[in-house]
Amino acid sequence: MAEIGARLPRLPRLAWLVPLVAMLAAMALVVHDPVPLRVARNAVFDQFQRWHPRPYLAPPVRIIDIDEESLRRIGQWPWSRAQVARLLDATRQLEPASVSLDIMFPEPEGQTRADAGGRASDDPDQTLAQALRRGRVALGVALTGPRQGGDAADAAGGPLLFKAGFIAVGGEPTRSVPAFSSSVSNLRDLQLAAAGQGAMTFMPDVDGVVRRVPLLFSLQGRPVPSLTAEALRLAAGADAYVVHAAADAGGVIDLRIGTHRIDTDQTGALWMHFARPQAERYLPAWQVLEGRVPPASLKGRIVLIGTSAQGLLDLRFSPLGGVIPGVEVHAQALEQIVSGQQLRRPGWVPATEAIVALIGCIAVGIVAMRARPGRSSLLFLGLVGAIGLAAWTSFRFGRLLLDPGAPVLAMALVFAPTMLMRHRWAERRQRWMQTTFSRYVSPNLIDYLVANPQALELGGRRQRCSFVFTDLQGFTARMETMDPAVAVSVLNTYLDRMIAIAFKHDGTLDRIVGDAVAIMFSAPVPQADHEARALRCALEMQAFAREHVDALQRQGIAFCDTRIGVHTGEVTVGNFGGATLFDYRALGDPVNTAARLEGANKFLGTSLCVSEDTLRGCPGAVTRPVGRLRLAGRSTYLMVHEAQAADGQSVEADVDYASAFEWMRRGDDAALAAFEVLAAQRPDDKLVALHVTRLRAGSRDDAIDLLAK
Template identity: 50%
Template sequence: MKNLSLHALGWLLGLCLAVLGLLLLLTDPLLLQTLRHQGFDQYQRWQPRAYEPAPVRIVDIDEASLERLGQWPWPRTRIAEMVQRLSDAGAAAIGFDVVFAEPDRTSPRALAALWPLDDATRARLLDLPDHDERLAETLQGRDVVLGFAVRRDQAPEPEQRMPAAPYRYVWVGPPAPEVLHGFTTAVPSLERLDTAAAGNGALTFMPDGDGVVRRVPLVLRLGEQPVPTLVTETLRVGQGARNHLLKTAESGAPALQAVRVGDVSIPTTDRGEMWVHYSLPVAQRYLPAWRVLAGDFDPAAVEGHLMLVGSSAQGLMDLRFNPLGRIMPGVEAHAQALEQALTGHFLVRPHWALPLEAMLVVVGAIVLAWVAVRAAALLAAGVAALLMAGVLWLGWWSFSREGLLLDTFTPALVWLLTFIVSSLAHHFWSERQQRFIKSAFARYVSPNRVDYLVNHPEALELGGKRQTCSFVFTDLAGFTSLMEKIDPGEALTLLNRYLEEMISIAFRHQGTLDRIVGDAVAIMFSAPVPQPDHPQRALRCALEMHAFATRYAQDLQAKGIAFGHTRLGVHAGEVIVGNFGGSVIFDYRALGDPVNTAARLESVNKHLGTRICVSEAIWAACDGEGVMARPIGRLVLKGKTEALKVYEPLTAETPAGYAPLAAYQAAYEAMAQGRAEAVAHFAQLAARFPDDPLVRLHHRRLQDGEPAALSARADLIVLDDK
């Protein structure tokens, strides 16, 4: 991303996140399935199916029926009686959400084998009608559908009996049994019941991973053959139809599109399931089993109806979760699916849903990524929120108005991820750009000034404020003449190395670069950020600069390059600090007499013969810094009327020819106090230390009688030149 433009970054992120979104959509991990299902469930909670009276009823083996008629399983004779009463009342079909896989344990024959009876009693029991035979006789010729279970956890045995198939499957389109949910074995009802019934349907649900029954299978695969479920078989028997028609896609991947039974066509998923749009519980859907057996029911509630026999009793463990967040009897899922089939109310996930969702993912990811990296943060967030709200509203509108199940949650999730990633990328890119700009800007402006402006943009206004600051001014002696003696390019290289280190020293002490004029540098302390210890910083900075400049010059002089020495002036005082200029361009600097004084102190070194001059304003604040210094005198700089006491620091770079500090100090104190022995002191020092510039200066002044009288404070030096 080093040289990547913001425009290219937007496109690159958009394409990458679009590809990632497509992979998520196509692989459909469990997390996305859960998100999608929870979204569809919420739609149903917001808008459950409005119950429409449909010819479908549940004969409920409820708790009241068990209390009145005894525990389950009931004798098959009671089941036969129920079938008889429902059939006589005109039921169109009777479907059992029950598997009669084992013989009735209450049959006379079973009891004769179980109880210790005498031969006569056993013979009389064996002469009584068998309950299963009685039920089989009742089923014969009546429109009854029995249930069977299917399993896939074991291989079929050679003698495994398959459920009777009084139906026929017809494929409309290319046969595709492989798309159906497959099972290997079946647990049908007793053979005599199985063959006597008008139909047989599988009772198996295919709940999702969270146990919620959202879809009801209409056709399954047992071995290699399609088999109906209780819903489609009850629908077939109730219409007196013979065939189940399975409509498949004419092109593309094998997929089921619809199941047609008689006059009813039901759209399905690719695997032959029906999405159930659940209604809220209604009492008229249920008819207690005890009322049927007691004959205490309205025949109009049965005539022409598809009657499903199941149980809501908690002890019988046929309870399921539905999308409305409630527990329901398993038979209710079959009943609600039949209600939808008969009323023509369907939930459909159309075949074009996935391409549409893929297009939304790709287009939205690219647009959002581009907006997130190009637009302002608030605008980008607004666009992202608007797009996500719009696509989620599209999903809800499609469900509530058209009964379509569109997965707009995955696009919204991918868009949210795109916005977050792109915003972070934009943030990091902007930070990188800011670091680059800051780094580049710091080459023109002091780093601490750049930091201050970044954190205080309001400081970029014209004007200034009063502030006490310290200043270090430097100048390089003899550089103009050096330019005349050596190649200008070489001279420029030497100067740049010199200035680079001088400025680096200033920055190490958190100084602000005020200006560079040729080979001269001006450094300011305590602006823009106040520094309580600014005099100490200024002194330490000046001493380090002096040390470097001395070594640099000595190294070059040893190579035969006449690089001059550096003069430094250090002073502190109250100035006006701020931005000065106009509306087009302005400069950040300090204005005031202390600035001019610091510059004059740097310049006065050439008259004094010193390398560094520090004003009393600095030196008084640095007491205890561990630096030795000797007074130069009280200077009246050109254009000034008041004297300024100035000091020369003594460092490791001080030349060997300087007088001892104690001896110089004694001579200076005598001169400052107007004592006559000052002349003798400086004469002696001048004889012993002729290379000491200050000794030479004061000796000359005293000899020449520059001070009118010693009593006039001979340490006062009036300068006529800058």
């Protein structure tokens, strides 16, 4: 056993390279933050929002909706500029804090129109400009094209005219915000008349979902506010934006608009926390035009004018599922700013997530290398649960966006290959143990104990099993005449092959006593066909034993014939012994009976005796009936047969013998004559000679008493 222990496979020190390399790869992935990782992060944040949408606190933000009913009552879009002016005037009379148009007017409306009296009416563009001057109104513009060199190009409407100033604190903010090279703006007269202008441009993620609303843009290096920011600035009465940015192009930190401090990401975007759709957020445009809106419904509120009509295609995907009008995205952004329900993901969060990922990778790697798989898995799952709970708690109660996906993925990238390597090593170690110890016990017993370690407890159970006992006739005396080295070599070769045959048929080695072998079937693993297995095993052992004797005879070595007994019955199987030694075996009368049948062969002149109890489970087996034996120590008779072939083997039944035996079994006087004829034909058939001797001595049936063991 010392030699075995020296060869026991051990985990090499180089195995630590697996978690180390995996950790380095995982941390590189976390730092690089590829698109799939960002998509996974967005999916987690979306799920958080579905679990806990932003509570709607009825903040002072309203949408005047050019909905389907308004289009039906007033006319299809586009409306006349004069109609829009009337809508603005009707809105102004309700005293809103500011009004923002999620609509553009890049081109003149057309010719001067004539009224009913034939006089030229006012220019509709000028009518709209006058309505803009009478209130605090912001217009929407569109930014287009990637950032390029040269001057800003305007597709329509002329150069952009912005009314607000920008005060930069720290670094230069335009280096990190979304940059564009051109714009589609409003008519110059409308720009001059409006109190402000803001970009309506959204920056959806790769899946088309709007999760962040940019508050700042860059147009050829000039800072440009969004429509959301302009609506808030006009309502707050501020003249300028204060942008706090990190030095060395580190990105935007926050944005101050009047008394509001808005935490943004490094690109100057506001993380959206969407509330569920609310009917009170909208006022139909036709009701405002017809004066059906309560006077206090818009007083002091931030008002956005836009459309929810599906035909106008201003629809956006929401993390809550489905689509919402683009104007509602602006409204929800304003709601969470004004009500103090902002989501935050400060610049220190990615670094913190990377540190958590690193600590988690180290912990998981060490435990996975040292602890058992169950404990390692519990730690991994515990860390995953703790990180997920921390992220959810931060979102739910602190409105802080922490990504659990990056640390969890990093730990999984360390845990999985490490556990796989440990599993492969454990399999190799287990295979080594099975190969090694299968030389001491049966392979099927090893497999059973590996799968059922609880079977290593003392105790047993009742089980119907089949047994095969073999022995070499006269081998003890033969060894005394043989060279000891030759005797041991010949015996080892014989036993090795006999045991291999038993294992081939999934038999369990019960014991080896000298040159005798005991094989058990249907234990420890139950086998429905254990009787047939036992018979096939015994017949193959018999065939090998005869070939082995002939082979040794040709080498000049005299060997012994093998006797085999097979029996089936209910026994107690299990572990017997004590704390010092386990011995897995079967106890019961069927075990002794199988041994007695093996010994009965020398009196019967046979080499393989099988009981009728075994043959009941071997339909199609070819046998010769021996008779009813009363074995030593038994008071009852047992019907025994000489096996010749198992089911499926092409061996013809001995019809002449069967006929003679039937006469003997019935007590017919013709039995003696029949057996005498067979004896003359088969002078070497010892079983026939036995029956002739018995019948001549006065026996009248097939009952045989064997009083010796």
